[in-house]
Amino acid sequence: MDEKIALFTIFGGTGDLAKRKLYPSLFRLYQKGLLKEHFAVIGTARREWTDDYYREIVQDTIKDLNGTQEEITAFASHFYYQAHNVNDSENYDTLKALSDELNNRYQLEGNHIYYLAMAPQFFGTIVRHLKSQNILTEEGFDRLIIEKPFGADYNSANELNEEIRAVFPEKDIFRIDHYLGKEMIQNISAIRFANNIFESQWNNRYIDNVQITFSECLGVEDRGGYYDHSGALKDMVQNHILQVVALLAMEPPVAFSEAEIRSEKVKALKAIRLYSEEEALQNFVRGQYGAGKIEDNQYIDYRAEPHVHENSQIETFVAGKFLIDNFRWSGVPFYIRTGKRMTEKGTRINIVFKQVPVNVFRRDCDENIEKTDLPPNVLTIYIQPTEGFSLTLNGKEIGQGFTTSPAKLDFRHSAETTANSPEAYEKLLLDGLNGDGTNFSHWDEVAQSWRIIDIIRQAWDKTPVAFPNYAAGTMGPEAAFDLLAQDGFHWEWQPDTWYRERGKLD
Template sequence: MNKKVLFTIFGASGDLAKRKLYPSLFRLYKKGELADNFAVIGTARRPWENDYFREIVLDSIKELMVSKTEAESFASHFYYQSHDVNDSSHYDNLKVLGDKLKAQYQTEGNQVFFLAMAPQFFGIIAEHLQSEGILTGQGFERIVIEKPFGTSFKTAKELNDSLRKVFTEEQIFRIDHYLGKEMIQSVSAVRFANPIFEALWNKRHIENVQITFAESLGVEERGGYYDTSGALKDMIQNHVLQVLSLLAMEQPAVFDEAHIVEEKVKALKAIRKYSHEEALENFVRGQYTDGEHFIAYNKEDNVSPESQTETFAAGKFMIDNERWEGVPFYVRSGKRMTEKGTRINVVFKADSASNLFTDKLTQNVLTIYIQPTEGFSLTVNGKQAGQGFALDPVRLSFRHDAEFMGNSPEAYEKLFLDALNGHGTNFSHWEEAARAWELIDVVREAWDNDKEPIPTYPARSMGPECAFDLLAKDGHDWAWKPDLWYKEHGKL
C-alpha cells in the first residue's frame, strides 16, 4: 500500500495515456496503492503547462470520479515537461524536475518509466536516461514498454540489445495487455487447480485447441500503422502465442515468475518451426471487403488502395513434445468479424469405443471466455426429457456477472501494480518474444513471396473460406460460429 514512486510517462499527450494509463493510476489511487508519495511527470513534444495537463488527466478519469476533491488531489501529483526525446538538453530539464519531485514526494529514489511511444525511440530514451544521470540506482528503476516489440526477430533483437545496455531483463516490463485480463490469468487456475481437466490435458484426450481473437471494428484511425503491420504481427505474434504458451506449458515446479516463464519458453520452443512451403500450407490470411454499412479495408483512411495487408490471419501450430504430439492448435484473429470476442475452445476426443448409445455424441468442449464476458463453459451429453434415451448436448456455464466485471481491475491497472511490485509474470519476457518472432517471421516471409492476390471476406463474417478449409482438411471445424446465430435470427 502507498507505493513510493516517481512515474515518467513518455508520450503523455497520446491516446493510450488518456484512455488507459491515467484511469489505471487513478484506480490505484482510489484503492490506496498510491497516496501521498507518488508523482507523475508527463512528457511529449506539445508545449503544455501543468494546469492544462491536469485538466487532461481530470477529463480522462471523469467516468471514475465520485468525489471532485479526490480527483483534483490525484491530479495535483501530475507535472508536465515538454520534451524532444532526441535532444540531450531536454533530459537535463527532466532530471532537474525529477530530482525536485523525488525530494518533494519522498519517493526514495524509486522510478518507473513508461514508454507509450513508437519502438524506434525506446533505445534512444534508455541511453539518455543513463547518460544524463536520471538513473541513479538509489531505488528500484523499471522501464515499461508497449508493443510492438520490434517488427521481426532482427529488429526485436536490436531493440532488446539497446535496452539491455542500460536495464537488466528484470527491470524491463514488456506489456501485453491481454496478460492483465482476469481470465487469461485464470487459465492456469482452470488447468492446474482442477484435476478433472489436468488429467485430460494431453494428446490422449484432446482432439484440438482453438484460440480466437475476433474484433468487430475495422482499423478505424489506425490505418497508417496497421497497413505496415497486419493481423499476423499485430495479434498472432504476441497476444495469441502468449495465450497458447499458457495452455500448452507443463505445470511449473513452483507457481512463481521464474518457473512459469521457464515452462512457457519450453512450450514455445517445442512449437514446430515451418519451412516456407509448410507455412503456406498451414497459415491463411484475408482482407475485409465492404458491406451495407462498412467500407472495404483498402478504402480506409491512410491505407493503400492496392494494399495486400491482411486484416485476418489463421493458422495451425503443432507442438512437438510428448504431451501434445499430433494435436493441432488452431488460431485466428481478424477485424470486421461477426462480433467482438476472445475465447479458447478445447475440443475433446469422442471415444466411440465406449459409446453405448446409438445417437451421435456431441464432442465435449471446454470454452474459456476472455472478453467481452469472462468465465467458462463445458459442453456435455445429457438425456433428453421424456420417453426413450435420446441424447441432448447440455452446456454447464459460468460467467462473471456485471457487478463483478465492474469491480474487476482493468488490465492496465493490474500491470501497473505488477510493475510497481516488480512482478513480471504477466509481462512478455525476451525469450518468449524472440521465439514468437522466429515462428512468425517464416510465415511473414512466405506470404511476402506469395504472388497470389490476398483472399477477401465480407465484413461481419468469420473470415475467408480458406480459414474454414484449413480445419476441414483435418476433419475439424471451428467450434465458435457466431455468424450462424446472427443469420438464424435475421441479423446478418
C-alpha cells in the same frame, strides 16, 4: 496492501494510451490506497503544455470513475508536465532536475518507473539518454515499461533488445501485453492447475484440438497507416495469441513464481514446430475484408479505409494451425484465428475433447437412424467481452428412449463483478510497482515468437494473394474453415450462423 512509492515518467504523456488507460488506472490505484502521498507523475511530449493544463487533461480522463472532486483534484496535483524532445540531451537534463525535485518533495526513495508510451523507434534513444544524462538512480529502483510492437521481425527486435539491455537488466524491463492482465487470461492457470478433472486430461490422450479466437467487429478505424505496415499476423499473433498458446501448452511449473512460469512458457514456445515456408502456406490462411453488410450496418472494404494503400497486400485476418512437438501435445492441433470486421467482438478459447472410445448410444441395427458420433465435450474459456467458462456435456433427453443432447454447464461473472474488477492496465501497473514480471513478456518469449512468425511472414511476402477474400461481418475467408475441415474438425464458435439464419447477414 502497502502504499507504493514511485515517480512515474511517462514518455508520450499527451497520447491516447496515456489518457485512455494509464491515467484512469493510476487513479484506481489511488482510490484503493495503493498510491497515496508518496507518488508523482511526470508527463512528457513535444507539446508546450503547463502543469495546470496537464492536470486539467488528467482530471478529464478520470471524471467518470466515481471519484469525488476533492479526490480527483488531490490526485491530479501529483502530476507535472515537461515539453520534451527525445533527441535533445538538454531536455533530459531538465527532466533530471525535475525528477530530483519531486523525489525530494514526495520522499520517493529514488524509485522510478519509466513508461514509454511512444513509437518503438524512440525506445533506444530514450534509454540511452536516461543513462548518459545520469537520470537513472542507484538509490531505489529503475524499471522500464514498454509497449508493443517490440520490433518488426526477429532481427529488429534483437537489435532493439540489445539497445535496451545495455542500460536496463532484463529483470527491470517490463514488455507489456495488456491481454496478460485480463482476468480470464490469468484464470487459464487456475482452471488447469487447480482442477484435477482438467489437468489429468490436459494432454493428447484426451484433447482432440484447441481453438483460440480473437475476433474484432471493428475495422482499422484511424489506424490504417500503422496497420498497413503491420497486419494481423504481427499485430495479434506474434504477441497476444502466442502468449495464450504458451499458457495453455506449458507444463505445470514447479512453483507459481515468475521464474518458473517464464521457464515453462519458453519451453512451450520452443516446442512449437518451425514450419518450412511451404508448410507455412499450407497451415496458415490470410484474409482481407471487403465491403459487407450485417443487419443495418454497411461497411467499406479495407483498401478504401483512410491511409491504406489501394492495392494493399496486408492481411486483416489470420487463421492457422500450430503443432507442438512434445510428449504432451504431439498430434494435437492448436488452431488460431483473429481478424478485423468479423461478425462479433469476442475472445474465447475452446478446448475440444476426444470422443468416447465406443458410443454405446449408436443404434447400428436401425437403418433409419443416422450413425453419428456424439458431440464432443468442449471447455470454453470466455475472455471478452463476457468473462467466464462453460463445459458442454452430453446428457439424455427427457422422454422415452436414450436420445442424447448436449447440455452446457455455464458460469459467467456478473456485470457488477466485471465492472468492479481491476482493469488490465491497472493490474500490470501494480505488477510493475511490485517488480513482478509474471504477466509481462520476457525477451526469450519475444525472441521465439518472432522466429515462429518470421517464417510465415516471409512465405506470404513471396506469394501475393487476391484480396479482398471475405466480406465484412463474416468470420473470415472460406479457406479458414477448410483448414479445420481437412483435419475433420470445425470451428466451435460460429456466430455468423445465427445472423444468417435470421436474414441479417448474406
